[in-house]
Amino acid sequence: MRKSLFARNPSVLIFLTCLALFTLGVTVLSEAFGTDMISTSFVKTLGKTLCLCLIALAMDLVWGYTGILSLGHFAFFGLGGYMIGMWLMYERTRDIIVTSMANNPIPPTDSEVVAAIGNQIFGVVGSSDFPLIWGFSHSLTLQLILVVAVPGLLALIFGWLAFRSRVTGVYLSILTQAMTLALALYLFQNDSGLRGNNGLSGLQNLPGLDDVPQSVVSIWFLWASALALGLGYIFAAWVVSGKFGSVLRGIRDDEARVRFLGYSVEGYKLFIFTVTAIISAIAGALYYPQAGIINPAEIAPIASIYLAVWVAIGGRGRLYGAVIGAAFVSLVSTWFTGGQVPSIPLGFYTIDWVDWWQVVLGLSFVLVTLFAPKGIGGLFDLISGRTSPNRHGQDLGPGAGSLQEQEAES
Amino acid sequence: MSTLLEVSGVSVSFDGFKAINNLSFQIGNAEMRAIIGPNGAGKTTFMDIVTGKTRPNEGRVIWGEKSVSLLKMSEAQIARAGVGRKFQRPTVFEDQSVFDNLLMALKKQRGPLSVLLYRKSEEDTAKVQELAAEIGLVDQLPRKSGELSHGQKQWLEIGMLLAQDPRLLLVDEPAAGMTPEEREHTTSILVEAAKTRAVVVVEHDMEFVRRLNCKVTVLHEGSVLAEGSLDHVTSNQDVIDVYLGR
Numbered sequence: 001m002r003k004s005l006f007a008r009n010p011s012v013l014i015f016l017t018c019l020a021l022f023t024l025g026v027t028v029l030s031e032a033f034g035t036d037m038i039s040t041s042f043v044k045t046l047g048k049t050l051c052l053c054l055i056a057l058a059m060d061l062v063w064g065y066t067g068i069l070s071l072g073h074f075a076f077f078g079l080g081g082y083m084i085g086m087w088l089m090y091e092r093t094r095d096i097i098v099t100s101m102a103n104n105p106i107p108p109t110d111s112e113v114v115a116a117i118g119n120q121i122f123g124v125v126g127s128s129d130f131p132l133i134w135g136f137s138h139s140l141t142l143q144l145i146l147v148v149a150v151p152g153l154l155a156l157i158f159g160w161l162a163f164r165s166r167v168t169g170v171y172l173s174i175l176t177q178a179m180t181l182a183l184a185l186y187l188f189q190n191d192s193g194l195r196g197n198n199g200l201s202g203l204q205n206l207p208g209l210d211d212v213p214q215s216v217v218s219i220w221f222l223w224a225s226a227l228a229l230g231l232g233y234i235f236a237a238w239v240v241s242g243k244f245g246s247v248l249r250g251i252r253d254d255e256a257r258v259r260f261l262g263y264s265v266e267g268y269k270l271f272i273f274t275v276t277a278i279i280s281a282i283a284g285a286l287y288y289p290q291a292g293i294i295n296p297a298e299i300a301p302i303a304s305i306y307l308a309v310w311v312a313i314g315g316r317g318r319l320y321g322a323v324i325g326a327a328f329v330s331l332v333s334t335w336f337t338g339g340q341v342p343s344i345p346l347g348f349y350t351i352d353w354v355d356w357w358q359v360v361l362g363l364s365f366v367l368v369t370l371f372a373p374k375g376i377g378g379l380f381d382l383i384s385g386r387t388s389p390n391r392h393g394q395d396l397g398p399g400a401g402s403l404q405e406q407e408a409e410s
Numbered sequence: 411m412s413t414l415l416e417v418s419g420v421s422v423s424f425d426g427f428k429a430i431n432n433l434s435f436q437i438g439n440a441e442m443r444a445i446i447g448p449n450g451a452g453k454t455t456f457m458d459i460v461t462g463k464t465r466p467n468e469g470r471v472i473w474g475e476k477s478v479s480l481l482k483m484s485e486a487q488i489a490r491a492g493v494g495r496k497f498q499r500p501t502v503f504e505d506q507s508v509f510d511n512l513l514m515a516l517k518k519q520r521g522p523l524s525v526l527l528y529r530k531s532e533e534d535t536a537k538v539q540e541l542a543a544e545i546g547l548v549d550q551l552p553r554k555s556g557e558l559s560h561g562q563k564q565w566l567e568i569g570m571l572l573a574q575d576p577r578l579l580l581v582d583e584p585a586a587g588m589t590p591e592e593r594e595h596t597t598s599i600l601v602e603a604a605k606t607r608a609v610v611v612v613e614h615d616m617e618f619v620r621r622l623n624c625k626v627t628v629l630h631e632g633s634v635l636a637e638g639s640l641d642h643v644t645s646n647q648d649v650i651d652v653y654l655g656r
Contacts, residue, residue, distance in 0.1 A: 256485075
C-alpha cells in the first residue's frame with residue numbers, strides 16, 4: 001500500500017491543525033464575533049501575516065529547495081496586489097460616481113460615467129484617460145485571471161532568459177534584484193498608468209458591500225488567507241515530497257550532476273520559478289485588500305531581501321520553517337516598529353526601538369547564519385533527535401569507512 | 411561489430427593550450443576499453459567532450475545507429491540518449507537517502523511534468539532494491555548518502571550509473587579510495603556491464619587495468635599514442651618513453 005501524502009509528512013497535518021485552530025481562535029476573539037478581544041486592525045495584521053507566510057513558502061521552494069536565491073519575489077507579490085487593486089478601485093469609484101450622478105436631472109451615459117471614473121482615479125497624476133492596461137479593470141473575473149497571468153508570464157520570460165544562459169548563484173540574485181528595481185522605478189512614474197507613487201488606495205472597501213462593517217470583512221480575508229496558506233502548504237509539500245523534490249534538491253546541491261543524470265535543469269528551474277511567482281502573486285492579491293493601499297515602494301528590492309531574511313531565520317529547506325520565520329519576524333517587526341516597545345534610556349542616549357529594530361534584525365540574521373544555519377526550524381530537530389553525525393567535514397577512509405564515527409573512534 | 415561512438419579529428423584548446431589534439435576514438439556496442447595516460451593527457455577533457463560539458467573547436471562526435479552528432483545536444487539530452495558518466499570524486503546527493511539517489515537515477519521520463527506526477531511503483535522499488543543488492547548497500551537504503559564512507563559513495567555512484575541503464579558508461583577512476591576486495595567487486599561489475607554495453611574506464615592503476623583484461627588506449631598530450639592489448643602498449647617504445655621519461 002502506498003502511503004498518502006499526510007502519512008509520509010506528518011508535519012503537514014500538524015501544520016494544518018495549528019492553522020485551523022489559529023483561524024478559529026482569532027475568529028472567536030474578534031470584534032465581528034462579538035467578543036471584541038482582538039481589534040479589527042490586529043485581525044488585519046494577522047491576516048496579512050498569513051499572506052506573508054504564503055510568500056515565504058514560495059521563497060522556500062525556490063531558494064530553500066532549489067537553491068535559487070531570488071531577490072525578486074516581492075515584485076510578483078506586488079503585481080498580484082496591483083491587479084486585484086485595479087478592479088477594487090475601479091468598481092468602488094464607479095459605485096460612488098453612479099450614486100452621486102443619480103441626482104442629476106439627465107441620467108448620465110455610460111461614457112460619461114467612465115470619464116468621471118477616469119477623472120476621479122487619475123486626477124491625482126494630472127490625467128483623466130484610462131491607460132490601456134486598465135482595459136479589463138471593470139471585470140473581476142478578468143482581473144483575477146491577470147493576478148495569475150501577469151506575474152506568471154513575467155516570471156516565465158525572465159526565468160527563460162536567465163536560466164537559458166545559465167546564470168546562477170549571486171549573479172542570478174543580482175539579476176532578479178535588478179528586475180525588481182526596474183519594475184519599482186517604472187511604477188513610480190506618473191505615466192506608468194498605475195498612479196505613480198500614489199499607488200492604489202481604498203482597497204479595503206469591497207465594492208457593493210458598503211454596509212458590511214470592516215470587522216466582518218477583515219475576518220473574511222483572514223479566512224481566505226488561511227485557506228490560501230493551507231492549500232499552498234499542501235501543494236508545496238506535495239511538490240517537494242516526491243521525486244520532483246529529489247530533483248529540486250539535487251539541483252540545489254549539484255546542478256551539473258543532475259544534468260548528467262539526464263534532467264534538463266533549466267526546465268525545472270523555470271517551472272519552480274514560475275509556479276512560486278504565481279503563489280507570490282496570489283499572496284499579494286490577498287494581502288493588499290487588507291493593507292488598503294499599495295504603492296511602488298512595496299516592490300522595492302529591500303522587501304525581497306527581507307523575505308530572504310525571514311526564510312533564513314525560520315530555517316530554509318523545510319516548509320514549516322519558512323512559515324514560522326515569516327510569522328515570527330514580521331509580527332515582532334510590527335511590534336517593534338509600532339512604537340509599542342518602551343524605549344531604553346541610557347542617560348547619554350535613548351534606545352528608540354523604532355530606529356534600532358533594523359539593527360537587531362540585521363544582527364540576528366548574522367547570528368543565525370553563523371551559529372544556527374538551520375534557523376528556528378532546527379529546534380524541531382533537537383526535539384526529534386534527528387541530528388547528523390559530526391564528522392568535521394571528513395570522510396572516513398575505505399575499510400573503516402563503513403563504520404559510524406562513534407564506532408570508529410571507540 | 412557496429413560502432414556505438416565515433417570521435418574523429420577532435421581538437422579543443424583552452425587559452426591557446428591544446429588539451430585535445432586531433433583525437434580519434436571509437437568503441438563498439440558491447441566493448442570494454444581502458445584509457446590510460448599521464449596527468450594532463452586529456453583523459454577528463456575527452457569525457458567532457460563526449461558528455462557535452464566542453465565543446466570542441468573542431469571534429470565530429472557521432473553516436474548510435476542513426477549516427478547523430480552529439481555536439482549539438484545539451485548535457486541532459488546526451489545523458490538521455492544513453493551516455494552515463496561517473497566522476498572521479500564521488501558526487502552523490504549527500505542530503506538525500508541512498509534510496510532517493512537511486513530512484514532519481516532510474517531510467518524513467520525526465521520531463522518536469524512527468525516527474526511531478528510520478529508515482530513510485532512496486533516495480534521501481536524492486537529495481538532499486540536489486541541495484542542496492544548489487545552494490546552492497548541494501549542496509550544503507552534509508553540512510554542519507556552524506557553519511558556513507560568514501561568507498562560506499564563510490565559504490566552508490568556506480569549504482570546510479572547502472573540505474574540509468576546507459577548504452578555507454580564513462581567511468582573515471584572507479585577504484586580510487588577502495589580496498590582490494592572492493593576493487594575486485596568493482597572489476598566484476600564493470601566486466602559484467604561490458605557484456606551488454608560499452609564501457610570506457612579511465613584509470614591510473616595498471617594493476618586494475620590488467621584485471622579488466624581489455625583493449626587499452628594510451629593518451630598523451632591530447633592524442634592517441636598507442637592502442638591495443640595492455641601487453642602490446644606497455645612494450646611500445648613511445649609509451650615507455652612517456653611513462654618512464656626519456
